[in-house]
Amino acid sequence: MKARNRGPLRDPKVPEEYRALDAQAALLVLVREIAQDFKTDLRFQSSALVDLFGYTNLCTVHGKRVTIMPKDIQLTRRIRGERALM
Numbered sequence: 208m209k210a211r212n213r214g215p216l217r218d219p220k221v222p223e224e225y226r227a228l229d230a231q232a233a234l235l236v237l238v239r240e241i242a243q244d245f246k247t248d249l250r251f252q253s254s255a256l257v258d259l260f261g262y263t264n265l266c267t268v269h270g271k272r273v274t275i276m277p278k279d280i281q282l283t284r285r286i287r288g289e290r291a292l293m
Contacts, residue, residue, distance in 0.1 A: 234260070235256070238251070238256065239251070259280070259283060259284075260275070262283045262286075262287070263275055263279045263280050263283045264279075266279040266282050266283050267279045
């Protein structure tokens with residue numbers, strides 16, 4: 208049986224930094240795609256997104272999970288005193 212090629216980012220020779228950059232780019236595309244459903248002319252500061260998702264990840268870990276869910280973002284924004292998004 209021939210081993211399937213799972214793409215360049217699955218190759219163990221590819222440095223971890225490149226994998227992390229690819230994951231960040233995919234997350235940014237997802238965030239922009241979801242935001243377009245609410246308003247078409249939104250812009251984001253990268254530092255604001257990094258900060259939001261950093262604290263959101265802490266809420267996720269506190270909930271003993273590994274996947275960020277909308278309730279984590281809502282909790283993060285509520286703790287920070289921001290207007291609820293959803």
